[in-house]
Structure formats: C-alpha cells, structure tokens
Amino acid sequence: MAAFMALQHEPPLPIWSLDKANVLASSRLWRKTVEETIKNEFPTLKVQHQLIDSAAMILVKNPTHLNGIIITSNMFGDIISDEASVIPGSLGFVAICVLGLFARQEHRIWFVRTMPRFCSRFAKE
Secondary structure, three states: OHHHHHHOOOOOOOEEEEEOOOOOHHHHHHHHHHHHHHHHHOOOOOEEEEEHHHHHHHHHHOHHHHOOEEEOOHHHHHHHHHHHOOOOOOHHHOOOEOOEEOOOOOOOOEEOOEOOHHHHHHHOO
C-alpha cells in the first residue's frame, strides 16, 4: 500500500521504514520483508530504514527530513504519530492510515482509521 501511495507522486515519495532491528528479532524480520517486497514488486522505489529511536530524534530536530511515507508496526506508529502531532498542535491534524486485512473474512476488507481522504480512496480499491 505504501508503494502505491508513493507512486502517486512524481517523483515518487520516499518510503521510510521505522523499526528497532538492532534489538528486536521481529524488527529484523520486518526489515527483511519490507526490503524483499519493495525490491521484487516495486523495483523503481527505494526504502530507507531508520531505527525508531533515532527517527524520533530526527522528527524533533528536523521534521521535514522524514517527509514521505512512513511504514512501521502499530506500536512504533502509535508513538511516532503522537510525537508528530506536536508539529500542528493536535492529534486530530496528523495524517495517518492504519491499514490491514482481516484474515478471517472471505473477502479482502481494508480497515482504515484516518483523517485524510487520500487513505480512504486506497481502502476502497
């Protein structure tokens, strides 16, 4: 989904993958999966990996450095989006998409919690 969103722009938006691969095995698996998926399915795109703690410091010091699309796990996404909400001054102004499939459904249903219409458009596809 992040790749499709990135490709809507010319040039494509950068994709930032936030994890804790230096400590968590699950983050190392996340990083490997993201890297392989983008390489195999979207070879024109590049993913930039960033440790979540250093991404939080970058966000405070220079918020525009992380412009683009950020992909991460729910736990890290919840924390970094709350931190980013300080920039506009309210949680209600932060543009986020929480996308996932309900595996037990017969049909593919995207769950979307979002403010911007952009994410809602992708959820319907």
